[in-house]
Every structure is written in C-alpha cells, then in structure tokens.
Amino acid sequence: VSGRSFAGRARVLGDDINTDYLISSSRKKDSLDPDVLRHYLLEDLDPSFAASVQHGDIVVAGRNFGCGSAMEVAVTVLLGAGIGAVIVKSVSRTYWRNAINNGLLVIVADTSQIVEGDLLELRFSGAQPDLYVGASRSLRIECEPVSDFTLTMREAGGLVPYLRQHRKLA
Amino acid sequence: MSSSFFQDTLQAMPAPGKTMAEKLLSRAAGKDLRAGELAICEIDAAMGTDGSIPMALDYLQQMQPEGAALPGPSLVGRVYFAFDHYGPGSGARALGLQERARAYAKAHGVQRFEVGEGIGHQLMMELGLVLPGQLVAGADSHAVTYGALNAFGTGVGSSDLAGILQCNQLWLKVPGSLKIRLSGRLSGDASAKDVALSLSRRLGADGASYLAMEFDGPGVETLDMDDRMVLANMSVEMGAKAGIFPFDACTAAYLDGRALRDYEPVHADADAVYTGTLDVDLSVVTAQLALPHRVDRVVDLENAPETAVEMVYLGTCTGGRSKDFREALEVLRAGGGVAPGVRLIVTPASEAVRQELQAGGLLAEFEALGAEIQAPGCGACCGSCGSIPSDGTRVVSTANRNFKGRMGNREAQIFLASPRTCASAAVHGRLVDPRNGRAL
Numbered sequence: 001v002s003g004r005s006f007a008g009r010a011r012v013l014g015d016d017i018n019t020d021y022l023i024s025s026s027r028k029k030d031s032l033d034p035d036v037l038r039h040y041l042l043e044d045l046d047p048s049f050a051a052s053v054q055h056g057d058i059v060v061a062g063r064n065f066g067c068g069s070a071m072e073v074a075v076t077v078l079l080g081a082g083i084g085a086v087i088v089k090s091v092s093r094t095y096w097r098n099a100i101n102n103g104l105l106v107i108v109a110d111t112s113q114i115v116e117g118d119l120l121e122l123r124f125s126g127a128q129p130d131l132y133v134g135a136s137r138s139l140r141i142e143c144e145p146v147s148d149f150t151l152t153m154r155e156a157g158g159l160v161p162y163l164r165q166h167r168k169l170a
Numbered sequence: 171m172s173s174s175f176f177q178d179t180l181q182a183m184p185a186p187g188k189t190m191a192e193k194l195l196s197r198a199a200g201k202d203l204r205a206g207e208l209a210i211c212e213i214d215a216a217m218g219t220d221g222s223i224p225m226a227l228d229y230l231q232q233m234q235p236e237g238a239a240l241p242g243p244s245l246v247g248r249v250y251f252a253f254d255h256y257g258p259g260s261g262a263r264a265l266g267l268q269e270r271a272r273a274y275a276k277a278h279g280v281q282r283f284e285v286g287e288g289i290g291h292q293l294m295m296e297l298g299l300v301l302p303g304q305l306v307a308g309a310d311s312h313a314v315t316y317g318a319l320n321a322f323g324t325g326v327g328s329s330d331l332a333g334i335l336q337c338n339q340l341w342l343k344v345p346g347s348l349k350i351r352l353s354g355r356l357s358g359d360a361s362a363k364d365v366a367l368s369l370s371r372r373l374g375a376d377g378a379s380y381l382a383m384e385f386d387g388p389g390v391e392t393l394d395m396d397d398r399m400v401l402a403n404m405s406v407e408m409g410a411k412a413g414i415f416p417f418d419a420c421t422a423a424y425l426d427g428r429a430l431r432d433y434e435p436v437h438a439d440a441d442a443v444y445t446g447t448l449d450v451d452l453s454v455v456t457a458q459l460a461l462p463h464r465v466d467r468v469v470d471l472e473n474a475p476e477t478a479v480e481m482v483y484l485g486t487c488t489g490g491r492s493k494d495f496r497e498a499l500e501v502l503r504a505g506g507g508v509a510p511g512v513r514l515i516v517t518p519a520s521e522a523v524r525q526e527l528q529a530g531g532l533l534a535e536f537e538a539l540g541a542e543i544q545a546p547g548c549g550a551c552c553g554s555c556g557s558i559p560s561d562g563t564r565v566v567s568t569a570n571r572n573f574k575g576r577m578g579n580r581e582a583q584i585f586l587a588s589p590r591t592c593a594s595a596a597v598h599g600r601l602v603d604p605r606n607g608r609a610l
Contacts, residue, residue, distance in 0.1 A: 016375050016376070016464070018571075018573050020552070020571070020573045020575060020576055021573065021574070021575070024553065024575055024578075025221070025255075025552035025553055025554050025576075025578075026552075026553040026554060026558075026575075026578045028221070028554075029221075029255070029256060029260055029261065029263065029264035029267070029554045030261065030263040030264065031263065032224060032225050032228070032267070043575075043580075044573075044574050044575030044580040045574070063376055064375055064376035064379065064409060067375055067376065067409060068311065068571060068573065069310075069311050069552065069571075070222075070309065070310060070311040070325040070326060070327045071221065071222065071327065071328075072222070072225055072327035072328040072329060073225065075327075090376060090379065092376070092379065092409055093379065093380050093409070093411055094311055094325055094326065094327060097326060097327060097330060098327040098329065098330075101327065101329040101330065101333075102329065147208075149208055149341070158329070159229075159329045159330070159332075159333055160229050160232045160233055160329065160332070163233045163332075163333055163336055163337065164232065164233045164234070164235070167336070167337060168336075168337040168339060169210045169333070169337060169339040169340075169341055170210040170339065
C-alpha cells in the first residue's frame with residue numbers, strides 16, 4: 001500500500017447501502033461468478049448503474065455501507081466490476097471483514113463534499129491515505145488511517161493468500 | 171507530571187471489570203482481552219448455509235497448494251452445514267451450488283441439516299449445538315441469534331468460513347459493549363419483536379455498529395428463550411457484532427436435555443465498562459411497524475399510514491417459532507379468519523416447530539384458514555426460495571429485513587411487525603392495530 005496512489009471517478013451512493021442492494025440474494029443463487037454478477041450490481045436501487053460502471057471507478061457512500069447480510073459476493077461483485085476502492089463515512093463490520101479478506105480497499109472519510117463524477121485521487125504514505133478531489137486536486141479530505149492488521153492483510157493480498165502461505169492465522 | 175506517575179497510578183488501580191463480550195473473546199483467544207484489542211480466536215462451533223458454503227469451498231480450494239485436494243474441516247464434529255436458503259423452487263443453478271456443499275459434507279463427515287429440516291440458526295439452538303460461554307461463528311449475519319444462550323454468536327462471510335475450515339481460527343476485534351438495561355414486563359399485545367423494532371427505531375440501522383449489545387436488568391428474567399432469540403437475532407439490524415443475554419434459570423431450563431457437553435457461562439462484572447447504556451421499559455412498549463424499505467423506519471402501529479395488505483408472511487429466524495404462530499393464530503381466530511385477497515404464508519423455522527404446530531392442531535387450523543404452509547427453512551425472506559411477492563404487493567412480515575427487493579421483487583413493499591400485527595393485517599386485509607381492531 002505504501003507509496004501507492006490511484007485515481008478514479010466517484011460513483012456516489014447514499015447511506016445504509018445494504019449488501020442486498022449491492023447484489024441481490026436472488027442473483028447470488030444462480031451464480032457466484034463476479035463476471036456474471038457485475039451486470040446486476042445495485043440493480044434494485046438503480047437498474048442502469050451496472051452498465052455505467054467504468055474500470056477504476058471509486059464507490060463513494062455515506063454511513064453503514066454494506067449493512068445487512070454478510071454475503072461476500074457483495075464485495076467480489078465490486079472487484080468484478082473493476083471498482084478500485086470504496087470510500088465511506090462508515091462501513092458495517094461484516095462488509096469490512098469481507099473487504100479486507102478479499103483485498104478490496106475500504107477508506108473511511110467524510111464523503112459529504114464528494115459529488116457524482118468527481119475525479120478522486122487516493123495517495124498512501126504508510127497507513128495514512130490522503131484523498132484529493134477534483135482535476136486540480138483543489139480539495140483534500142482527511143481519511144482515517146488504515147489499521148496495521150489491514151495493511152498486513154493487504155500486503156498478503158487477502159486472507160486466502162495469507163492462509164495459503166501460513167496455513168494458520170497464528 | 172512524569173509518565174512514571176501515571177504508570178504507578180495505573181498499577182495501583184485495579185483493572186475495571188469485564189463485559190460479557192470481553193470475557194467470551196478472552197476465553198476464545200486464551201488471553202486477557204479488552205475492548206478494542208484484535209485477537210486470533212479459536213472457534214467452538216461454526217455453521218454455514220447453502221448460501222455461503224459454496225463460495226467458502228472456492229476460497230478453501232484457493233488456500234491449498236497447487237493441485238491439492240480440499241481438506242476436511244480442521245475442527246471435526248463442530249462444523250454444521252444447513253441447507254436452508256435453497257429449496258426445490260430455487261432453480262437448477264442454486265441446487266447445483268447446494269449439491270457442492272452436500273458433496274463436501276458427505277466426503278468429510280460434516281453434519282448437515284437437509285432441505286426442509288429448518289433454518290440453521292434455529293437448529294443450532296434447538297439441538298444444543300450452541301452453549302453458554304462459547305464463541306460460535308455463522309457464515310450468515312443472523313448468527314447473532316446464538317447470543318440468546320449467553321454465547322458470542324457472530325456473522326462472518328465465506329472467506330472467514332473457509333479460514334475456519336482450514337485452521338479453526340478467526341481474527342476478531344473485541345467490541346465495546348452497549349448495555350441494554352431492561353425493566354418492567356411486556357404488557358397487552360406487545361411482543362419481543364416490538365421491542366426489537368423499537369430498539370432499531372431508537373438506535374438506527376448503525377446505532378450498535380461494531381458493538382456487542384448486552385442485555386441486562388430486571389426485565390431479562392421476564393423474557394422467555396423465544397423472546398431472547400428475537401432480540402439477539404435483530405441486534406445485527408442495528409449493526410451489532412453480537413447480542414448477548416446473561417445466563418439464568420431460563421437459559422439453564424432451555425438447555426436441560428439439549429446440551430450435549432458441559433458449559434461454563436459468563437457473567438458481566440459489576441464494574442465492567444460500557445460504551446453506553448440504553449434503558450428500555452418493557453411495560454410501555456407498544457406494537458411497532460417498520461415501513462419500507464428500512465428496518466429503522468419504525469412507527470407506532472397506531473400511527474401507521476392507511477395501507478392495504480396483499481400478503482402476510484409468518485416465518486424466518488426472527489418470527490418462525492411456535493410462540494409466534496400461537497400468537498398469530500389467536501388473532502386470526504378472534505378475527506374470524508383471513509380476509510379475501512390476502513395470501514397468508516406460514517413457514518416454520520424448523521421441522522421441530524412444524525411438528526409442534528401439527529401435534530397441537532395449529533397447522534390444521536392454519537390450513538383451514540387458507541394459509542399456504544411451506545417447508546421449514548429461510549423461505550422467501552431473502553427471495554431465494556418460497557413465495558416471491560408479485561409487483562405492487564404489500565407484505566407484512568415477521569422477518570428481520572425489508573430492503574427493497576429483499577424478498578426477490580423490487581416492486582414489492584415489505585413492512586416488518588410482530589406475529590400478532592401480521593395476523594391482524596391478514597384478518598382485515600389492511601394494517602390494523604390489534605388492540606382495538608381499529609382500521610388505520
């Protein structure tokens with residue numbers, strides 16, 4: 001993570017985006033393949049959303065992102081759609097776990113000034129992400145530092161590579 | 171002042187007591203833990219469903235060296251697979267995913283709850299597979315239900331379930347605890363579901379985020395085990411990591427004849443530190459209703475908008491136990507049956523619940539009223555099997571979530587309420603306060 005940066009277009013959602021909104025349970029029963037599921041991303045909230053996603057888009061949301069069901073396809077569907085990161089005011093604990101385990105970057109920050117389509121740039125120095133908004137990077141938004149554990153998991157690539165290498169957590 | 175002054179003072183002061191969550195996770199991690207600390211915990215039992223196991227098996231395969239076969243579970247005999255999300259109507263693909271989970275269970279001797287036996291959470295409780303003092307993980311968010319039995323029950327995803335299969339370990343941050351201090355006794359037609367909805371109304375959908383909700387106070391002993399399961403179950407709708415009840419005579423009585431092993435309950439210390447305390451007087455709780463499409467968009471039933479109802483759903487891990495059906499049936503009897511044009515769906519949470527209803531003649535009564543009796547399981551709760559509501563249908567349900575599309579159709583509207591309120595809606599074909607029969 002250290003020293004990395006990436007940029008993307010803000011795709012702004014509201015508060016309490018539950019996992020059923022991210023991907024419907026009734027889609028999950030037919031396929032677990034992110035390449036299939038990405039076509040149904042957020043369909044119950046906005047049926048046109050999935051088709052509008054571009055690789056590298058950054059999902060920006062309010063409070064309690066990923067609440068509800070613990071289903072992990074709600075994380076892999078974003079990865080499958082090419083979403084580079086999620087920036088939220090807060091995130092539900094099951095979603096946070098699943099995101100860390102799959103290497104999806106979740107950044108906590110006050111997202112209220114970000115609007116749909118804003119160009120965002122995330123830069124990291126160590127555990128501290130910096131978020132810049134706008135083509136001229138005129139606005140800098142403070143982000144919560146990423147925990148050591150999150151960094152360890154991210155450096156390993158997620159829980160799967162970690163356990164493939166170490167066999168146990170401790 | 172020097173830092174050594176603070177260190178000396180700290181050493182002189184006894185450490186404050188612990189919450190139930192701190193004690194439960196300290197035990198599971200084998201070390202002294204406090205809220206905020208991250209620990210690697212050993213699991214006492216784990217449950218996965220056909221909704222989460224197939225993806226877990228993919229992760230488990232990826233955790234193996236190239237070309238290696240899938241290993242059996244690390245903790246033999248304490249992993250349970252529940253085939254509760256998918257049934258005969260779920261389609262060939264869902265049944266294919268379920269079959270993968272079944273094949274793994276057969277190959278590795280994992281105990282499974284077959285289609286129609288019931289909801290995994292309910293079976294874990296009924297069969298004594300969750301015990302006080304334990305850490306039990308479920309690859310399904312409503313694993314928080316286990317907290318009713320003084321255990322730390324928490325929901326995880328498929329990758330964590332794969333990790334548990336691989337090494338029986340789970341990384342967990344010890345949560346702070348929010349004390350829910352209960353006093354009084356439920357009166358009139360109010361039920362545990364109304365308490366859960368009023369908590370959601372007060373706390374909001376993230377009001378207990380990352381926290382353990384610990385129930386306490388003199389009101390606890392007035393709640394039976396079914397009530398406790400409802401409250402523990404719904405704690406996740408406020409974002410909680412666990413919803414934990416103290417151990418008492420009610421817990422012991424429930425486990426008598428069910429528990430297959432010895433157990434060691436935990437009790438919160440009198441000087442435990444909480445993030446906050448919420449007082450709930452059970453005696454003033456009235457019928458509550460969650461409006462579409464939010465669990466925390468809750469109003470008093472008597473202030474609900476005029477609403478016609480086309481479907482009433484009795485079931486799920488929140489509202490599918492015998493007591494729920496008994497209460498609903500009382501209202502249906504008193505009201506003279508189901509209004510024309512209303513579909514009444516009955517989905518017992520388990521086969522044991524179904525048998526109890528059958529033995530008591532309740533199932534026959536529901537049938538005589540025109541109810542559609544469905545096989546025990548998750549049913550239509552998340553739209554993966556059972557009766558999906560049609561476009562425009564307004565559903566009043568004993569379930570736990572009313573997100574748009576939750577029951578498999580985004581054009582339906584879901585209201586959440588107690589079994590009595592649901593039954594009252596079935597009688598009148600619209601939302602009616604069951605206390606006075608007044609149409610709203």
